[in-house]
Amino acid sequence: xxxxxxxxxxxxxxxxxxxxxxxxxxxxxxxxxxxxxxxxxxxxxxxxxxxxxxxxxxxxxxxxxxxxxxxxxxxxxxxxxxxxxxxxxxxxxxxxxxxxxxxxxxxxxxxxxxxxxxxxxxxxxxxxxxxxxxxxxxxxxxxxxxxxxxxxxxxxxxxxxxxxxxxxxxxxxxxxxxxxxxxxxxxxxxxxxxxxxxxxxxxxxxxxxxxxxxxxxxxxxxxxxxxxxxxxxxxxx
Amino acid sequence: xxxxxxxxxxxxxxxxxxxxxxxxxxxxxxxxxxxxxxxxxxxxxxxxxxxxxxxxxxxxxxxxxxxxxxxxxxxxxxxxxxxxxxxxxxxxxxxxxxxxxxxxxxxxxxxxxxxxxxxxxxxxxxxxxxxxxxxxxxxxxxxxxxxxxxxxxxxxxxxxxxxxxxxxxxxxxxxxxxxxxxxxxxxxxxxxxxxxxxxxxxxxxxxxxxxxxxxxxxxxxxxxxxxxxxxxxxxxxxxxxxxxxxxxxxxxxxxxxxxxxxxxxxxxxxxxxxxxxxxx
Ligand SMILES: Nc1ncnc2c1ncn2[C@@H]1O[C@H](COP(=O)(O)OP(=O)(O)OP(=O)(O)O)[C@@H](O)[C@H]1O
Ligand SMILES: [Mg+2]
Numbered sequence: 432x433x434x435x436x437x438x439x440x441x442x443x444x445x446x447x448x449x450x451x452x453x454x455x456x457x458x459x460x461x462x463x464x465x466x467x468x469x470x471x472x473x474x475x476x477x478x479x480x481x482x483x484x485x486x487x488x489x490x491x492x493x494x495x496x497x498x499x500x501x502x503x504x505x506x507x508x509x510x511x512x513x514x515x516x517x518x519x520x521x522x523x524x525x526x527x528x529x530x531x532x533x534x535x536x537x538x539x540x541x542x543x544x545x546x547x548x549x550x551x552x553x554x555x556x557x558x559x560x561x562x563x564x565x566x567x568x569x570x571x572x573x574x575x576x577x578x579x580x581x582x583x584x585x586x587x588x589x590x591x592x593x594x595x596x597x598x599x600x601x602x603x604x605x606x607x608x609x610x611x612x613x614x615x616x617x618x619x620x621x622x623x624x625x626x627x628x629x630x631x632x633x634x635x636x637x638x639x640x641x642x643x644x645x646x647x648x649x650x651x652x653x654x655x656x657x658x659x660x661x662x663x664x665x666x667x668x
Numbered sequence: 669x670x671x672x673x674x675x676x677x678x679x680x681x682x683x684x685x686x687x688x689x690x691x692x693x694x695x696x697x698x699x700x701x702x703x704x705x706x707x708x709x710x711x712x713x714x715x716x717x718x719x720x721x722x723x724x725x726x727x728x729x730x731x732x733x734x735x736x737x738x739x740x741x742x743x744x745x746x747x748x749x750x751x752x753x754x755x756x757x758x759x760x761x762x763x764x765x766x767x768x769x770x771x772x773x774x775x776x777x778x779x780x781x782x783x784x785x786x787x788x789x790x791x792x793x794x795x796x797x798x799x800x801x802x803x804x805x806x807x808x809x810x811x812x813x814x815x816x817x818x819x820x821x822x823x824x825x826x827x828x829x830x831x832x833x834x835x836x837x838x839x840x841x842x843x844x845x846x847x848x849x850x851x852x853x854x855x856x857x858x859x860x861x862x863x864x865x866x867x868x869x870x871x872x873x874x875x876x877x878x879x880x881x882x883x884x885x886x887x888x889x890x891x892x893x894x895x896x897x898x899x900x901x902x903x904x905x906x907x908x909x910x911x912x913x914x915x916x917x918x919x920x921x922x923x924x925x926x927x928x929x930x931x932x933x934x935x936x937x938x939x940x941x942x943x944x945x946x947x948x
Contacts, residue, residue, distance in 0.1 A: 485844060506838065524852075568846075
């Protein structure tokens, strides 16, 4: 095995009396992109929160060699009283690195909006700010929980390309939860399909395609058929 | 950086729309004035015609004369006495309320210890304290200020606790994700997020402070606007009573206006519904 960034073993995670996750083993290599696909309520968000250290009450262990781990939530979760700039530098209080923030603002395509308040942003713009905030701390791992589910299809494609580009440029490993099979296949090196509760990882699909990828690549279509079958067996669809 | 110096189109309304919104604001203000002016005119007529006896309802013009008369003499003494009491009482009551609200709001432990007691004290109608305060503290300043502080305490406390407990857990999680310490979490997320609710509390605390001022001064005082009220009643001078009421209204409006101004300044980031304009 090569040097992994993250190694997560969850023997069991329960809420009250229901077991949500069981026997999950997941590794993340440096610069790798991994997606989690699975039925609603199967515990994907919970797994991500465990990795982020937000959920500490579980049986298992989390071995992290990553320096910074950042989280992009399903909603932008911007502080409404701070400007775009201040939101991006949120983790450094008021003495954030202005040049780095300005570069991130340019990179996520929000040039000129540094001083805007969140209420003046569209959903897609707000999510881009959230991604920039995630990148501010120069993380080794970026965790994303359905980051694009609230934006329209075209914005989503643009944001996906943006995410890949940024991950490539800043050498970030991505662990991503999504409900969108196309998104998972387009972005990831590996796609993990999860079972219904109590969830295990049902199948792992490797997507051996170089980046940048073509969304119309026949291999992607093939893998999509495969994962749809798998999801059907898992009674997701 | 370049991105900083570039202004947003959203924040720079053109001069045309600026003057337009200015005249709009004036029109709204005029609309607000219409009803009071109408009432004053009607009253003046009714009293002049003699439908209402002027020893019961003095004409507005007469009240204005009384007010001008008072302004040359004792009015300022009364105003400053009342203002001092309100400000002192409000500062003490609201200050303590903010401390306790923060404590109870942030800590379940503190809630378990303190909340039942406060709930019990709250269920005492605040004016019921008056005889006790008079017995304990006498009829001088202290009892009045304590009464006003009690009046201001509860709205600020209640709104403060609610504001802290209403904070979106999802925003707090962002801070936890960054490993914020407790004080940093309070300073960076909890306090700003609770600010709207805190302002609501402060404003209703201020209005209750004025109410309790009047109660305190009506009962026992030798100066102050409440004293002016009871003095006017005892000397059968409704014009003095009404003049005092008008001054109280103006002062109440002024203090609320100051708080509202601060609120507007600090909470400009809020994305709230502002009512529909007539043109919509
Ligand atoms: N704080 C909580 N308290 C109790 N149960 C919870 C809590 N959080 C999650 N659960 C339960 O754990 C299960 C997994 O939740 P989770 O949010 O991880 O699902 P998910 O896979 O992310 O679903 P979705 O795809 O709909 O977002 C759900 O059945 C939910 O009811
Ligand atoms: Mg989820």
